[in-house]
Amino acid sequence: MASCNHDSCVRKVPIFSDLDNEKITKLNNLVKNREFKNGELIYMEEQIGENIYIIESGLVKLYRSNEAGNQYILRLLKEGDFFGELVLFKEEKLSSSAEAVGDCSICLIAKDELEKLIKSSPELSHKLLSAITSRLNKTENKLQSLALEDAKEKTMRLLLELAKESGIKKENGILINLPLSRDGLANLIGTTQETLSRKLSELQNEGIISMQGQKEILIKND
Amino acid sequence: MASCNHDSCVRKVPIFSDLDNEKITKLNNLVKNREFKNGELIYMEEQIGENIYIIESGLVKLYRSNEAGNQYILRLLKEGDFFGELVLFKEEKLSSSAEAVGDCSICLIAKDELEKLIKSSPELSHKLLSAITSRLNKTENKLQSLALEDAKEKTMRLLLELAKESGIKKENGILINLPLSRDGLANLIGTTQETLSRKLSELQNEGIISMQGQKEILIKND
DNA sequence: CGTTGATTTGATTAGATTCAACATATGTGG
């Protein structure tokens, strides 16, 4: 666990990005860096959360499992996103697990230290509040989607979301690089890989999307 | 719209409850009170949110609608709960609607004023952060439930949640007073009134619950 | 190539929705 001397990691994060230099320096001293290999667990539900995590590079999936061993992926996080924040100001068990999707470089800040910093910085706490509020809003969107939409609608919504997050604009549409296997993607929308596969085929037959290999999908214009 | 002279309304709210007297006084001056009749809309999605709301008495349901006109109830709020907080620090449209369930007395605080107060009070912003974080956690619980559980499990979870929120302990179990019609309850767990009705009957046949009239359910011990 | 893992497609089944009928409250005016 090396200390994170380059401050890219901190500046990369929207909620920290425009703090004054003094605060940034303080933060940098608190930040540790760790590498995780594909599939490695960053933390596990039921543990006590001791850090807040920031993704310097790579992807992380946050998921929950139930007694039956089924998992549901709450969110897929990328460079600059932070997670583990649910334990701030609480002595609580983590309610989700975090796992590296591909190799990742993660920065971590001890929860206690960050709490101190937040308490002493109105602007930081304000930014955090705003970030978590927006997180809550997105989560409520998903809730609505799961409750009201059928598999096809959820599939389309997933594609549009991925396009918005990291789609590449082409002359004939938006190209998406799928970050997960069919199974993982299906899991993101609360369905099975088979159903997702069928819905993708349907969408392709209808001329709405075009699959290019297994890892790329083009959402066509109009 | 009367000013809310009795400060019960503010003190009732956990996030405000143990602020110092000076802050409480300030807050009291900001708070307005309004009555809403059963079914009356408090605000509507797509509007610009200008207030934060606190329930002094009564119930409020927060829901979202889609284009097809279907609605999904995000949460059911009671005395002491606050809502409308998603617009804090954002110039944003509301993404849900709020409706009075039964007659309600609601306190409102202008968003701008509350933001100022939050900025000047680290403890308040800390409490708010903590409240919204816990809200997020609960929302993620629901997401997991919707994604992984079948109608019967969701029904049972709903009952347990209601019991936790406002159940009355009896010698033979916990008595729940149902706050909504079957339709509303079904909506809370993303299913239909018919399915909920069937699942309740099943649970009763299995001896797990006992329906007492239409508005009360006893969850039996063991 | 041949093996392995991922994806797609097919056939069957299970669970939930829908539509319809019936039953049970709730409310109103006579």
Add this chain to the structure above:
DNA sequence: CCACATATGTTGAATCTAATCAAATCAACG
């Protein structure tokens, strides 16, 4: 207080969607 009308809740039968299980393709890699 009753009779009727309206709301709400329950149950049944048909239908449909998605899950499951199984088989067939496809892709990646030594």
